[in-house]
Amino acid sequence: MDTGTHIVMGFAIGGLAAIDPVVANDPVTAQSVLIAAVIGSQAPDADTVLKLRNNAVYIRHHRGITHSIPAVMLWPILITAALFPFYPEANVLHLWLWTFLAVFLHVFVDIFNSYGTQALRPFSRKWVALGVINTFDPIIFGIHVIGLLIWAFGADPVPTFLSMYAIIVVYYVVRFLLQQAVRHSIKNTIPQADSVIIAPTMRFYQWRIAAQTKEHFYVGRAYGRSITIYDKFKRISIPDDxxxxxxxxxxxxxxxxxxxxxxxxxxxxxxxxxxxxxxxxxxxxxxxxxxxxxxxxxxxxxxxxxxxxxxxxxxxxxxxxxxxxxx
CATH class of the missing domain: 3.30.70 (Alpha-Beta Plaits)
Known part of the structure; x- marks a missing residue:
């Protein structure tokens, strides 16, 4: 997801932490958890600084090791250790738990983008990209903003954010169903396709599509179940010269x-x-x-x-x- 969405997610997790009695009854722990959740929701994207070197390094490593299984375990420890000197009376275990949730959710939601992550490292370097949610999804961002505004106006954060995340889960299910409908339509349009890539856009019903057969590449768009092919290229192997x-x-x-x-x-x-x-x-x-x-x-x-x-x-x-x- 984009930086803005990860930030509002961090605040939402910090608010949802009130469901934890230890956090709800300890203002120091609650404050530290809110800060840690916001930091944790951004931490895996620390590798963005690689872009300062060059694009090659950035493309090869962005959402790589910083989104891996060891990193998901390490980020909460580092953030908790960094914050604890400023909040020595905070409950360390619960601070770590909510920080871990923020980091985990960052990596988890990135899997649903078309860019994906190497979240299975060190067991696999394969890019995991489900391609059902755009990097910036205005609906998900908007739902978070509405939830945060309701909280800001005095509502109980626990039912507010539980309801918000229930809506988002349903939204993800709908997106999966839409993607499957598009995939089915592509198979009907290009029955010889042996590989199909469906990528979301910011528009709810529109998807970018790229497919390949043994002889051709096809590039187009889907609107609902309607498929439009814009380009067709001869598929030629890279010369071995x-x-x-x-x-x-x-x-x-x-x-x-x-x-x-x-x-x-x-x-x-x-x-x-x-x-x-x-x-x-x-x-x-x-x-x-x-x-x-x-x-x-x-x-x-x-x-x-x-x-x-x-x-x-x-x-x-x-x-x-x-x-x-x-x-």
Missing amino acids: EIFKKAKKDKNVSAFLSFSPIYRWELTETDDQYEVRFIDLRYRSNDHYPFVAVVQMDQDLNTISSYTGWIFSEEKLKKKLDIIPNE
Whole structure:
């Protein structure tokens, strides 16, 4: 989920903690739990700082180790240890328990996005992405804001937030049912599809779709059960030659390939260089595919420049490649 949603979730968990008699009857513990819940709801995204290095590092590691099983256990301990000197009279066990819940829910809800997490590490590096909730879902965010406002106006937080989360659980079930209906429609539209990716959008009934058969890639949108295919590409395996072997060793390309499950490639050759481009097919927007990896090499296959990330125009991509040689 996005940062804003994780923040309101943290406050909601801090309010719901009043269901715990130890928290409800101890103002010091209650205050520390509220602060810890907000911090805990953000902690796994500490790896966002990796973007300061470069996109390749960020793409490869974001929602990786910081969302893993060991991290889910470690974050609450670190947060509790950091807060306890400021709240020495707080109940440490209950402070840790509610912090753990905040951290766990952060990782748990991220699984439902199309980006996903490596939540099963160290047992598996597989990306777990159920793709039923958009990274920012206005309904979930709005329900949290309404719950927090009701609490702010003096309502009992326990029934308020229990009711709120009951509504959200029902909403998740509805989203799963909608996704399954879209999947069924795609199978009817493209019966030969052997792989289908369905990604949510901020609009309730609209979904991005990408499918592949043995011979083609299909990209489109779903509105309810109605499927519209915008693009169809010939599915061609990556050539097993020196150009592509060298391209795949580039750190930007390697990061892209480790993350993207469905993509196509392009090779452009000029008198003095090769340009290899990999294009993720999941994020079509306004007739454009913004998530790419590009590497430029000279005739001796030495890397001149490379880049991976979100680019919405060729002009901006050219500037990135000119500015960031060998990245």
